[in-house]
Amino acid sequence: MQTIKTKKIPRNHVKAEATEKHPAQVEVYYEDVVVGNWRTIKFSGALPARRVNELLNRVDKLQEAVKFAREEANNHDITEQKVGSAILNYLFS
Known part of the structure; x- marks a missing residue:
């Protein structure tokens, strides 16, 4: 079984550029970035x-x-x- 570890990284999306009279309108969204992956191997202790x-x-x-x-x-x-x-x-x- 392979599992992936992700991390949420904040990103900015500019809705409207800044003008002389108004600041820029920016929306923050989170992007999932793969940090690593690992495998899980399960063993049984059962005897035949x-x-x-x-x-x-x-x-x-x-x-x-x-x-x-x-x-x-x-x-x-x-x-x-x-x-x-x-x-x-x-x-x-």
Whole structure:
């Protein structure tokens, strides 16, 4: 989409020339002058349906794995681990 920027510039139009007894009759009008133009490009952040379905399937698998892991972890003594980056890498790979 291309847009044009204009600026109104005042101009004078002489209706009647000046004489010895009367001043000139002048009318002011505004003229549009192009100052510049620019283009607008709009991007969409929407994902294709196939990619959305892939992500949803991965989230479902991850939910099931977390439920199973929590059930197993309740039966064992474990040390705390940080796995946030590994989970995000799996989801968005």
